[in-house]
Amino acid sequence: MPHDPVAAVTHADPYPFYAALRAGPPLVWNETLRLWVASRAEVIESLLLAHGALRVRPAAEPVPRAIAGSAAGEVFGHLVRMNDGTAHQAHRPALQRALAGLDLGAVRAAALRVAHDVPTQPVSDALFSLPVRTVAHLLGFGDEALPRVDMWMRDFVACLSPLSTPDQLQDASAAAGELMTRFEELAAGAPPRSGTLLAAVLAESEAGAPLSRSLLANLVGLLSQTCDATAGLLGNSLIAVMREPSLQQGAQTRDGLQAIVEETARHDPSVHNTRRFVAEPITLAGTPLAAGDAVLLVLAAANRDPAFNSEPERFSLVRARRRMLGFGHGMHACPGQALACTLAAAGLEAVLHRALDLAAMRARGWHYRPSVAARIPVFH
Ligand code: HEM
Numbered sequence: 001m002p003h004d005p006v007a008a009v010t011h012a013d014p015y016p017f018y019a020a021l022r023a024g025p026p027l028v029w030n031e032t033l034r035l036w037v038a039s040r041a042e043v044i045e046s047l048l049l050a051h052g053a054l055r056v057r058p059a060a061e062p063v064p065r066a067i068a069g070s071a072a073g074e075v076f077g078h079l080v081r082m083n084d085g086t087a088h089q090a091h092r093p094a095l096q097r098a099l100a101g102l103d104l105g106a107v108r109a110a111a112l113r114v115a116h117d118v119p120t121q122p123v124s125d126a127l128f129s130l131p132v133r134t135v136a137h138l139l140g141f142g143d144e145a146l147p148r149v150d151m152w153m154r155d156f157v158a159c160l161s162p163l164s165t166p167d168q169l170q171d172a173s174a175a176a177g178e179l180m181t182r183f184e185e186l187a188a189g190a191p192p193r194s195g196t197l198l199a200a201v202l203a204e205s206e207a208g209a210p211l212s213r214s215l216l217a218n219l220v221g222l223l224s225q226t227c228d229a230t231a232g233l234l235g236n237s238l239i240a241v242m243r244e245p246s247l248q249q250g251a252q253t254r255d256g257l258q259a260i261v262e263e264t265a266r267h268d269p270s271v272h273n274t275r276r277f278v279a280e281p282i283t284l285a286g287t288p289l290a291a292g293d294a295v296l297l298v299l300a301a302a303n304r305d306p307a308f309n310s311e312p313e314r315f316s317l318v319r320a321r322r323r324m325l326g327f328g329h330g331m332h333a334c335p336g337q338a339l340a341c342t343l344a345a346a347g348l349e350a351v352l353h354r355a356l357d358l359a360a361m362r363a364r365g366w367h368y369r370p371s372v373a374a375r376i377p378v379f380h
Contacts, residue, residue, distance in 0.1 A: 232270025
């Protein structure tokens with residue numbers, strides 16, 4: 001058993017621990033982590049809907065201290081994901097509409113094409129490169145820029161973790177500066193290539209040149225939101241196929257691949273938890289929360305709540321109603337869910353076509369990258 005719900009994220013099998021959490025009180029105080037923990041689906045949904053009282057960042061620290069004042073801190077501070085302020089709300093509808101307008105068939109075709117230039121080995125790196133380079137391509141970057149954008153993005157997301165080292169924080173800031181400049185150039189040069197995700201965001205936000213720093217940061221944010229979460233979804237889908245070789249049959253068709261990825265997103269998701277910070281006193285699930293309290297919402301536990309999904313422990317490609325909270329809920333819900341599942345399904349298709357010896361990979365095993373929220377495998 002993992003010793004706490006943060007350690008559970010990278011544990012080999014955290015699900016019995018999550019079941020024990022769900023069987024306990026709706027909100028339980030964890031003295032070691034110094035936060036409240038919620039694990040039942042109904043409670044997490046109500047927490048995610050308590051927008052006024054609960055915020056995505058602590059009031060006293062809108063940007064993590066470790067990156068405040070740096071280029072990485074600037075990007076972080078503008079992200080709609082990381083702030084509940086009115087200035088941030090302004091970008092949300094444009095991002096949502098642009099992502100909703102994507103042609104997912106074209107996304108799949110682009111992902112398979114981009115996959116040709118992504119090195120096969122190590123697979124653990126391809127998990128990141130496939131989705132990140134595809135989204136960079138969809139945004140409008142040329143083929144020659146994709147490896148560099150991929151590298152900067154990997155450096156940038158490292159700063160989003162409290163586990164980052166000083167060297168990683170420095171690299172993250174350099175990468176954030178580069179990415180802002182590249183997006184500025186992409187948007188300012190010739191009018192963005194029509195049909196790109198960048199053109200769609202600009203049209204939806206009616207933005208004129210030069211673009212505001214906050215919109216530029218949220219374009220970088222589309223890549224950073226893709227990076228770890230989609231790598232994890234792709235990696236965990238590959239593990240599902242390794243564990244259950246009969247799924248290889250399903251993986252022969254586009255619908256089958258999609259179903260494997262969607263069930264993985266429920267059963268063994270990449271984002272295991274998110275946090276909320278109490279801005280004003282509120283009672284939720286019968287528990288009074290004080291201003292300044294932090295709450296850990298264990299989304300991965302909610303997905304296996306029997307009150308949310310029937311036979312939740314079973315990996316089942318066909319479900320009458322598949323429900324999940326791994327993409328959030330309410331105002332901050334992920335607008336990239338359909339894109340992410342399409343990217344992971346195309347990534348799985350590309351990886352499986354490379355004649356990997358899945359039985360040997362399974363025998364060699366894997367562990368999970370150090371993280372407090374994301375479950376991303378590293379294959380041995
Ligand atoms: C498997 C992949 C993904 C997972 C599991 C995931 C999960 C999430 C979750 C849980 C949230 C809400 C966090 C919270 O409320 O605390 C979120 C927000 C967000 N996601 Fe995703 N995401 C994924 C991929 C993507 C992709 C591909 C994009 C876009 C290219 C994207 C864009 C966003 C944005 C912009 C937000 C902020 C929404 C807001 O605050 O208004 N995500 N995502």
